[in-house]
Structure formats: structure tokens, C-alpha cells
Amino acid sequence: MMEAKKKEHLKLEKNSGLYFVIGMTLILALVYTALEWKTFDSQSEWDTSQTILKNLDEIPPLTIQKLPPPPKPKTIVTPEIKIAENDDDVIEDLIKSTESDSNKEIITLKDVDFEEPAPVVDEVSFMVIEDVPIFPGCEGADDKRACFQEKMQKHIRRNFRYPAEAQEMGLQGKVYLQFTVQKDGNIGSLKLRGPHKILENEASRIISKLPKMEPGKQRGQGVKVPFSIPITFRLQ
Incomplete structure (x- = not known):
């Protein structure tokens, strides 16, 4: 068999290290040149001139204004001085004293009667108000206070509903409530206190069905009138 002859000067393995370093x-x-390479946008002379012309157009035109003429100097009038002759009688005015008269009696605060203004009444209790709120149907009643209380009891009995949830839980007791008949006759400012929220909600529902009333009056002026009443929840 014939063996392939290799020439020593054509062997690449001999200089591979040198070629690797050169590569x-x-x-x-190349990488350094690519990282350090910078480019700049060129601006044409035409764009620069357009910008300058645009800025020149924004400058307002010069205007020449005429100033008004200066005011004329005022004429100074010299007062005429007359010298009085010695024979003229000079009338002197008496100078009144500004000091207080020590003989005049000084009035003390106790000697002056001050009338105290009547207090502004905004709310009066149902038990002491002069004209109680009128429940619808009590307009012709002789005792409107008693009629109001009677109508309230009838309203509670007519609208009373024992909540089923309260019956299942065995809830019972009294719900103390207070509401206010406002100056316009509407019901507002409801306050409740009871043994359970379910019973309080039922009492609130009953009061919400109250009709509009004629407002109470104190000294002929409409005022707010608070009214308190308990609602009893009792299981049979």
C-alpha cells in the first residue's frame, strides 16, 4: 500500500495557535469599533432658515404712540394779609372745658334696667307644650293631648306584627322609643332601646307608618315636640 505523503510546510496544525490569536x-x-461608533443627525440649512423666519414672524411690530401734553401749571393764589389796627376790638371766644363735672351724679349699672331678650325656643316637651301636635282625627277634640295618646295606641295595635324570627328565638320585652314631631308635622329623630335588634326594627317599622300631623306650637310659634312611648312584645 502507498502511504500519503505530507509536506511539512503545508501542515496547518503547526500554526493553529497563531491563527487563533490573530482571529x-x-x-x-471589530467589537470595540462597533461600540465606539457614533452618528450625528445632520441639519440642513433650509430647516434652520425656516426656524429663524418663523421666530421673526412672532415679534410684534413696533408702534409709535403720542404722549398727551403735560398739564398746565396751576396758578398759585397768594393770600392777602391785612393788618388790623390797634383800635379794633378783638372778640375772644370762651374755651369750654372738656373735663367732666364733678358735681354730676354718675349712674351705676344697678340703676339701669336691662330687659333680657326672650330665649329662642326650638323644642318643647309633649307634656308642657301649650298646643300639642294634632294627630289626624283629633282636630275637634276637647282634650287634644289625650286624643293624641289614644290615637298612638290604636296606631300601634293596628300595625303591630310579632316577627316570626323573634318568636322562634323566644324574644320578648319592651322597646322604649322616642320620636319628634318636626316643625313641618313630619316624624323624625327616632331613638330606640330594646332587648334585641329584631324587636327594635319592628318598632321602627310601626313608627314609620305614622301619618303627617299638625305641628305643635309654643307662644304661637311652631316648635319640635319629642314624644316617648314603649311597645311591649310578649309571647302568649
Whole structure:
């Protein structure tokens, strides 16, 4: 068999290390050049001139204004001085004293009667108000206070509903409530206190069905009138 002859000067393995170093040097040079490469946008002379012309158009034109003429100097009038002759009688005015008269009696605060203004009444209790609120149907009653209380009891009995949930839980007791008949006759400012929220909600529902009333009056002026009443929840 014939063996392939190799020429010593054509062997690439002999200089592979040198070729590797040269290749790495070229690659690093290209990478550095790419990173350091900078470009700038060129601006044409035409764009610059257009910007300058645009700025010149924004400058307002010069205007010449005429100033008004200066005011004329005022004429100074010299007062005429007359010298009185010695024979003229000079009338002197008496100078009144500004000091207080020590003989005049000084009035003390106790001697002056001050009338205290009547207090502004905004709310009066149902038990002491002069004209109680009128429940619908009590307009012709002789005792409107008693009629109001009677109508309230009838309203509670007519609208009373024992909540089923309260019956299942065995809830019972009294719900103390207070509401206010406002100056316009509407019901407002409801306050409740009871053994359970379910019973309080039922009492609130009953009061919400109250009709509009004629407002109470104190000294002929409409005022707010608070009214308190308990609602009893009792299981049979």
C-alpha cells in the first residue's frame, strides 16, 4: 500500500495557535469599533432658515404712540394779609372745658334696667307644650293631648306584627322609643332601646307608618315636640 505523503510546510496544525490569536484580535477590534461608533443627525440649512423666519414672524411690530401734553401749571393764589389796627376790638371766644363735672351724679349699672331678650325656643316637651301636635282625627277634640295618646295606641295595635324570627328565638320585652314631631308635622329623630335588634326594627317599622300631623306650637310659634312611648312584645 502507498502511504500519503505530507509536506511539512503545508501542515496547518503547526500554526493553529497563531491563527487563533490573530482571529481573536480581529474580533475584539471589530467589537470595540462597533461600540465606539457614533452618528450625528445632520441639519440642513433650509430647516434652520425656516426656524429663524418663523421666530421673526412672532415679534410684534413696533408702534409709535403720542404722549398727551403735560398739564398746565396751576396758578398759585397768594393770600392777602391785612393788618388790623390797634383800635379794633378783638372778640375772644370762651374755651369750654372738656373735663367732666364733678358735681354730676354718675349712674351705676344697678340703676339701669336691662330687659333680657326672650330665649329662642326650638323644642318643647309633649307634656308642657301649650298646643300639642294634632294627630289626624283629633282636630275637634276637647282634650287634644289625650286624643293624641289614644290615637298612638290604636296606631300601634293596628300595625303591630310579632316577627316570626323573634318568636322562634323566644324574644320578648319592651322597646322604649322616642320620636319628634318636626316643625313641618313630619316624624323624625327616632331613638330606640330594646332587648334585641329584631324587636327594635319592628318598632321602627310601626313608627314609620305614622301619618303627617299638625305641628305643635309654643307662644304661637311652631316648635319640635319629642314624644316617648314603649311597645311591649310578649309571647302568649
